[in-house]
Amino acid sequence: MKKLINASQLMKSYKTRCVVDHIDVDINEGEIVALVGTNGAGKTTTIGMLLGIIPQDSGTIKYWTSDYKKEIGTQLQTTPFFEGYSVEDNLKLFAAFYGVSLTKMLIDEKLAAFDLLQVKKMPAIKLSLGQQKRLAIIVTTLHNPKLVILDEPSAGLDPRGQREIQQIIKRLKDSGVAVLFSSHDMLEVMNVADRVLMMHHGKIIANGSPDSLMEHYQTQNLEELFFELTM
Numbered sequence: 001m002k003k004l005i006n007a008s009q010l011m012k013s014y015k016t017r018c019v020v021d022h023i024d025v026d027i028n029e030g031e032i033v034a035l036v037g038t039n040g041a042g043k044t045t046t047i048g049m050l051l052g053i054i055p056q057d058s059g060t061i062k063y064w065t066s067d068y069k070k071e072i073g074t075q076l077q078t079t080p081f082f083e084g085y086s087v088e089d090n091l092k093l094f095a096a097f098y099g100v101s102l103t104k105m106l107i108d109e110k111l112a113a114f115d116l117l118q119v120k121k122m123p124a125i126k127l128s129l130g131q132q133k134r135l136a137i138i139v140t141t142l143h144n145p146k147l148v149i150l151d152e153p154s155a156g157l158d159p160r161g162q163r164e165i166q167q168i169i170k171r172l173k174d175s176g177v178a179v180l181f182s183s184h185d186m187l188e189v190m191n192v193a194d195r196v197l198m199m200h201h202g203k204i205i206a207n208g209s210p211d212s213l214m215e216h217y218q219t220q221n222l223e224e225l226f227f228e229l230t231m
């Protein structure tokens with residue numbers, strides 16, 4: 001399998017506190033990887049380093065392409081939509097930012113696929129949280145990236161909103177896009193992820209498919225595994 005990201009011995013400290021402690025992270029083409037862990041485990045910092053936003057103190061990150069910043073789609077915990085602009089106009093502005101031309105038809109197609117066509121003319125910042133999260137994911141995919149990185153994409157959503165995000169992640173995979181997402185919801189991770197990276201105190205404490213991890217640690221589900229490994 002082709003590796004999109006191959007990060008080795010990544011380390012980050014703030015002052016004297018090591019928050020990411022010499023971790024290895026691989027992302028393969030077309031796979032869905034869930035980054036899970038306790039609050040403060042270092043997930044967002046890890047994502048920031050993989051995106052080139054946070055410089056690592058040591059370690060190396062190899063990407064499949066030299067132009068990786070253009071080829072990765074990102075949705076961080078909050079997406080800053082342009083205030084006063086409609087959903088449609090926000091998409092046009094982000095597309096212009098990415099250098100992508102969006103026809104009216106394509107905008108409608110994308111909005112329809114994410115169940116947002118009916119709010120096309122609404123100011124983006126007035127959308128419900130679930131709608132904003134879906135719009136944010138459209139933004140991440142405007143430039144047809146090979147890898148999408150989502151930081152807690154379903155946080156704060158009701159079960160239906162969560163399920164919609166899970167379906168979107170699966171659809172991205174079906175279209176050949178690899179996804180790295182962080183989550184605190186172990187059921188969601190079970191439903192969606194091909195592989196789980198579990199972090200605790202800056203270290204990766206488990207790495208494998210949900211089934212292989214549950215078998216290895218003899219647990220019934222991922223939540224049980226999480227409690228066992230993060231005690």
Ligand SMILES: Nc1ncnc2c1ncn2[C@@H]1O[C@H](COP(=O)(O)OP(=O)(O)OP(=O)(O)O)[C@@H](O)[C@H]1O
Nearest residue numbers: 014015019037038039040041042043044045046199
């Ligand atoms: N800029 C910063 N300066 C100092 N400490 C920081 C900074 N950014 C993060 N940290 C600390 O690094 C640790 C890891 O933070 P990080 O946000 O990566 O964790 P996380 O796993 O994403 O947590 P959560 O699940 O709560 O979002 C935390 O203790 C946090 O307080």
